Amino acid sequence: MSSRDQLEVFPNPREDREFTIEHVHPEFTSMCPKTGQPDFGEVTLRYTPGAVCVELKSLKLYLNAYRNEGIYYEAVTNQILDDLVAVLQPRRMTVVTRWRPRGGLHSVITAEYAVAS
Numbered sequence: 001m002s003s004r005d006q007l008e009v010f011p012n013p014r015e016d017r018e019f020t021i022e023h024v025h026p027e028f029t030s031m032c033p034k035t036g037q038p039d040f041g042e043v044t045l046r047y048t049p050g051a052v053c054v055e056l057k058s059l060k061l062y063l064n065a066y067r068n069e070g071i072y073y074e075a076v077t078n079q080i081l082d083d084l085v086a087v088l089q090p091r092r093m094t095v096v097t098r099w100r101p102r103g104g105l106h107s108v109i110t111a112e113y114a115v116a117s
Contacts, residue, residue, distance in 0.1 A: 002065035004083035009052035018091065021053060022046045025063050028097070033070035040100045041073075043080065047093040054088055073099055077109040085113050 025043040032039055043063060062083070066076060081095040092114045099107040 002062055002069065002079075002083075004062070004087050006058055006062045006065065007083065007087045008055040008058035009088065010055055012049045012051055012053050015049075015051055018048050020046060020048055023054075023056070023059060025060070028063055028066070030066045030076055031068060031070045033072060036070070039073070039102070042098045044096045044098070045080075045084065045093070046096075047084070047088065048091040050089045050091055052088055054084065073097060073107055073109050078111045081111040081113055091115050 023045045025045075028041045028043045030039050030041075031037070045059075063080075069076070071079070077095055077097045080097075081093060084090075084095070085093055090113070092112075094110065094112045097107075097109045099109075
């Protein structure tokens, strides 16, 4: 399974300013735990950083580690959010997964996090 330990960070260059970072991984793959067939999708990560930002190569390797993981869409979307929030401690974060059609159905899963006010 993909591990949050793979994720590396660097200091936010403008921690005093709120700004949004968006990363899109258009070639995300995982496996359907029921059929063993590959699932193909796109992961969009949008966040307002706190003290740190995610380093892109480590993010790519983290996401690619799901390639052979048997996991449902809803679970992987929430796991990615949980791992990134734990490592980055952002002000806000949204993870959206868009899955290619299978059997005539197209799925979009959105998971969100915000620091409590």
